[in-house]
Amino acid sequence: MALQTEAGERQFVEIEFTLNGRTQRATVEPRELLLDVLRNRFRLKGTKRSCDMQVCGACTVLVDGQPVSSCTYLAFEVNGRNVLTIEGMARNGKLHPLQEAFIEHGGFQCGFCTPGMILAAKALLDANPDPSDEEIVHFMEGNICRCTGYKPILESIHAAAKKLPTAKA
Amino acid sequence: MIRPFRLEEPKTVREAAGLLRRHGDGARVYAGGTELLLAMKERLVRCDRLINIKKISALDRLELEDGTLRIGALATHRRLEESRVLAQCLPAFVAMERAVANVRVRGVGTLGGNLCFAEPHSDPGTLLLVLAATLVAEGQDGRREIPVENFFLGPFETALGGDEILTEIKIPVPPPGSSAAYIKFGYLERPSVGVALFLALDDAAEGITSARVAVGSAGPQPKRVFEAEALLQGVGVTEAGRRIDQAGEAAARAAEAVSDIHGAADYKEHLIRVLLKRALARVIEDCQKQTR
Numbered sequence: 311m312a313l314q315t316e317a318g319e320r321q322f323v324e325i326e327f328t329l330n331g332r333t334q335r336a337t338v339e340p341r342e343l344l345l346d347v348l349r350n351r352f353r354l355k356g357t358k359r360s361c362d363m364q365v366c367g368a369c370t371v372l373v374d375g376q377p378v379s380s381c382t383y384l385a386f387e388v389n390g391r392n393v394l395t396i397e398g399m400a401r402n403g404k405l406h407p408l409q410e411a412f413i414e415h416g417g418f419q420c421g422f423c424t425p426g427m428i429l430a431a432k433a434l435l436d437a438n439p440d441p442s443d444e445e446i447v448h449f450m451e452g453n454i455c456r457c458t459g460y461k462p463i464l465e466s467i468h469a470a471a472k473k474l475p476t477a478k479a
Numbered sequence: 480m481i482r483p484f485r486l487e488e489p490k491t492v493r494e495a496a497g498l499l500r501r502h503g504d505g506a507r508v509y510a511g512g513t514e515l516l517l518a519m520k521e522r523l524v525r526c527d528r529l530i531n532i533k534k535i536s537a538l539d540r541l542e543l544e545d546g547t548l549r550i551g552a553l554a555t556h557r558r559l560e561e562s563r564v565l566a567q568c569l570p571a572f573v574a575m576e577r578a579v580a581n582v583r584v585r586g587v588g589t590l591g592g593n594l595c596f597a598e599p600h601s602d603p604g605t606l607l608l609v610l611a612a613t614l615v616a617e618g619q620d621g622r623r624e625i626p627v628e629n630f631f632l633g634p635f636e637t638a639l640g641g642d643e644i645l646t647e648i649k650i651p652v653p654p655p656g657s658s659a660a661y662i663k664f665g666y667l668e669r670p671s672v673g674v675a676l677f678l679a680l681d682d683a684a685e686g687i688t689s690a691r692v693a694v695g696s697a698g699p700q701p702k703r704v705f706e707a708e709a710l711l712q713g714v715g716v717t718e719a720g721r722r723i724d725q726a727g728e729a730a731a732r733a734a735e736a737v738s739d740i741h742g743a744a745d746y747k748e749h750l751i752r753v754l755l756k757r758a759l760a761r762v763i764e765d766c767q768k769q770t771r
């Protein structure tokens with residue numbers, strides 16, 4: 311990562327990172343938030359701004375496989391790292407088993423929390439392929455849904471876990 | 480949107496301290512950023528220079544050395560939550576970390592950052608007070624150790640000097656026959672009240688040889704409650720049970736509870752009394768389990 315200065319005042323940073331499997335480069339100001347860079351620079355609108363204070367989980371993306379709140383995460387920090395957004399979940403036109411499970415089990419209604427829910431659930435299942443209800447609740451309690459009452463989300467994650475029997479292999 | 484700032488990425492603590500000294504109040508130390516960035520987004524703090532200390536090596540270590548846990552200031556909550564060494568020597572600390580905010584904050588936020596930000600509604604400081612922790616600060620003039628009792632001066636205010644960085648948190652591993660608990664209550668993202676208790680019992684697990692009590696979140700800063708400790712220390716566990724209401728009163732007074740979005744002052748005082756009673760039962764049970 312190169313720290314650059316322009317006209318003495320404003321500072322720019324060159325970053326290179328993997329975004330949904332592809333290498334990307336960007337020039338950002340240190341103050342720019344990952345959420346804004348994803349939505350405005352890369353036009354990836356699946357990542358939502360909601361509470362803007364790391365409480366609700368709607369802006370969740372994975373950085374090196376770990377969930378972060380992109381609303382409160384400086385974009386330059388992804389330099390050299392791997393970023394996954396909801397747009398990177400489907401492969402070759404086929405939805406990820408978590409996406410299929412959320413559809414099948416009604417894991418959403420309005421859908422605003424869903425990208426964050428699915429990414430958080432992916433991080434959980436990657437580390438723990440067969441989580442208990444309690445483990446799911448502990449991991450997912452920072453992702454808020456105002457529609458479903460959470461039960462269909464639990465069911466969706468269990469169903470996806472069954473479809474991904476060798477997730478850890 | 481965050482106001483423009485210059486990013487600095489020092490490679491050593493000495494270099495970071497130099498930047499802090501040179502730039503004064505406009506410079507902010509940046510670790511996980513989970514609290515600082517919120518304040519910057521809301522423009523509640525001035526920041527002309529952001530000093531990213533994550534490029535300094537060895538600030539995130541976690542090791543057990545001669546009966547002392549040495550935790551680098553940059554260790555994330557998540558790392559502490561998942562540490563096997565910690566789970567073995569300090570299960571109460573792991574339980575506390577497991578319940579900090581949410582998985583995203585724990586993955587990015589650091590223990591050192593949490594302590595230095597000194598947001599009153601917070602968990603780790605209260606528990607560290609009963610674990611007799613020492614905080615290591617380094618500045619241009621050298622390194623010093625600050626007992627955690629002397630670290631918090633008030634809301635968002637610590638004993639760190641203008642060019643000092645918190646580098647390490649040292650916790651002595653509690654001896655066998657002792658135990659600690661941290662119990663909190665809240666209905667928002669942050670706790671309304673947190674109560675911590677440490678007890679060491681004698682060989683028969685009947686008498687309390689050492690007691691430390693702390694309260695946090697309710698008032699301006701986490702505090703030891705010496706009056707409550709004096710009530711519990713040197714008495715049998717049954718007598719401690721009789722005295723716990725009185726100890727709870729002392730803790731409620733010491734907390735200097737304030738009314739805020741997290742609850743009214745008298746409500747928080749009530750919670751402190753209840754949580755201390757629960758903590759006593761839990762810690763005694765845990766100590767006695769060890770001797771059985």
